Amino acid sequence: HVYKRTYEAFVRTFLLATYYKCKQLRPRAQWTFYNYPQVLINSDLTPRGVKGYGDLSHEASRLNDEIQWYFDTVDAVVPRIYPTLKLIENWPPDERLPGEISPAIHEAWLSSMVRESVRLAKGKPVYPMHSAIFFTSFPFEREPVERHQHEEVYRILAENGASGVIVWHGVRNRDELALWHQLWENELKPAGINSDSAINGTGSGSSGS
CATH class of the missing domain: 3.20.20.70 (Aldolase class I)
Incomplete structure (x- = not known):
């Protein structure tokens, strides 16, 4: 139990210190x-x-x-x-x-x-x-x-x-970059448009991620 409490206290201190330092560096960003x-x-x-x-x-x-x-x-x-x-x-x-x-x-x-x-x-x-x-x-x-x-x-x-x-x-590598462009255009973006249309009952879905 002592080890558990010590570990949890350290994790909490580390995460909070990291978050607040990031927030200090870029206060308008979401962290x-x-x-x-x-x-x-x-x-x-x-x-x-x-x-x-x-x-x-x-x-x-x-x-x-x-x-x-x-x-x-x-x-x-x-x-x-x-x-x-x-x-x-x-x-x-x-x-x-x-x-x-x-x-x-x-x-x-x-x-x-x-x-x-x-x-x-x-x-x-x-x-x-x-x-x-x-x-x-x-x-x-x-x-x-x-x-x-x-x-x-x-x-x-x-x-x-x-x-x-x-x-x-x-x-x-460049091959994986090319794959990403292909997947975005052929799979991800059309899926987003189709899902938006199905959810909202429109045909003008958004392609944003």
Whole structure:
């Protein structure tokens, strides 16, 4: 218990000192840290069968309450929602492969991530951090995410109170930069337009990220 208290006190001091120093350097910028609350899909911090944070009443949410000081300090809440599982558009597939999930499970865990973030944010903006490619241990690691999965992500974020979305893509060389431009034009931007049209009932969706 002494180690736990010492560690938690150090983390709090470090995070707050970092935040306030950044705020001092650029006071008009919005400052936060990435991956808070931490991403959950299946966890021993929720009952068996619960996806993500469930109904926000479980141990996982109670632990987040212990660091409410963090959410009260930062300017925005940025949970990580990088795709690790592949959403199958026509479910069930003829043959289910490792890492593939149904639309229902996908919506259950992702919607709970957003709702937990909104709960902790207490009115501050919530910008989940999404990705154009898969970050996973399955064979489709670093493969592009298909448009229909982006559309579902955008819809779920909007319907559960997110203020927007950050789409991150790490670029290590010119080939990856070219891939990013291709994914933006062919997958991400059309998905944003389609989702906006579906949510708002218009045909003039915004392509912003």
